[in-house]
Amino acid sequence: SSELTQDPAVSVALGQTVRITCQGDSLRNYYASWYQQKPGQAPILVIYGETNRPSGIPDRFSGSSSGNTASLTITGAQAEDEADYYCNSRDSSGNGYVFGSGTKVTVL
Amino acid sequence: EVQLVESGGGLIQPGGSLRLSCAASGFIVSSNHMSWVRQAPGKGLEWVSLIYSGGSTYYADSVKGRFTISRDNSKNTLYLQMNSLRAEDTAVYYCARGVTGTVREFDIWGQGTMVTVSS
Numbered sequence: 001s002s003e004l005t006q007d008p009a010v011s012v013a014l015g016q017t018v019r020i021t022c023q024g025d026s027l028r029n030y031y032a033s034w035y036q037q038k039p040g041q042a043p044i045l046v047i048y049g050e051t052n053r054p055s056g057i058p059d060r061f062s063g064s065s066s067g068n069t070a071s072l073t074i075t076g077a078q079a080e081d082e083a084d085y086y087c088n089s090r091d092s093s094g095n096g097y098v099f100g101s102g103t104k105v106t107v108l
Numbered sequence: 109e110v111q112l113v114e115s116g117g118g119l120i121q122p123g124g125s126l127r128l129s130c131a132a133s134g135f136i137v138s139s140n141h142m143s144w145v146r147q148a149p150g151k152g153l154e155w156v157s158l159i160y161s162g163g164s165t166y167y168a169d170s171v172k173g174r175f176t177i178s179r180d181n182s183k184n185t186l187y188l189q190m191n192s193l194r195a196e197d198t199a200v201y202y203c204a205r206g207v208t209g210t211v212r213e214f215d216i217w218g219q220g221t222m223v224t225v226s227s
Contacts, residue, residue: 042220043202045214048215095158095164096168097143099155100152
């Protein structure tokens with residue numbers, strides 16, 4: 001079965017840059033998406049199709065990908081960016097999905 | 109306004125059944141692919157089931173044979189019928205939209221509905 005691996009936690013100083021990575025074989029064939037989830041709230045889409053940002057998402061959020069690794073970068077992190085971030089892609093069958101285990105981002 | 113509103117969660121005994129609903133507004137459910145995603149308490153997100161605009165359905169191995177995804181086009185509503193429920197099915201269940209013909213996945217989420225399986 002497909003798996004996506006994320007670091008459990010990262011921290012970043014206010015205004016600095018942090019990169020969150022997501023590794024998995026499915027990323028060689030399918031685009032990654034990224035979701036932000038704050039406590040007690042539903043996830044929201046922040047990046048889709050590896051690099052696209054939905055309207056309303058600040059441009060400090062950006063996505064990239066290379067080989068089996070996708071990355072989400074927050075450039076100039078703000079206090080409100082403190083949240084759990086999940087990556088996601090189609091699974092190896094192409095008719096299901098897999099989520100990463102999530103990365104907790106702490107803004108210091 | 110584009111939104112999804114889930115309902116139907118609650119406390120159910122192991123082995124019981126429950127049907128979740130997800131009412132959509134601002135877009136047409138049958139023109140998109142729709143999924144159910146769940147999150148156990150304190151855990152990460154887990155994809156559960158998918159229905160394509162054409163009607164094909166797919167399930168995670170953990171729920172295959174027990175859960176059924178469907179939709180009512182006249183009500184613009186998505187459903188998840190859950191049978192033979194187990195303690196490990198306890199989670200917040202979200203419905204989410206994928207835009208057919210694009211790579212825009214899970215772009216709209218509902219607020220979630222809690223399912224607790226316990227005796």
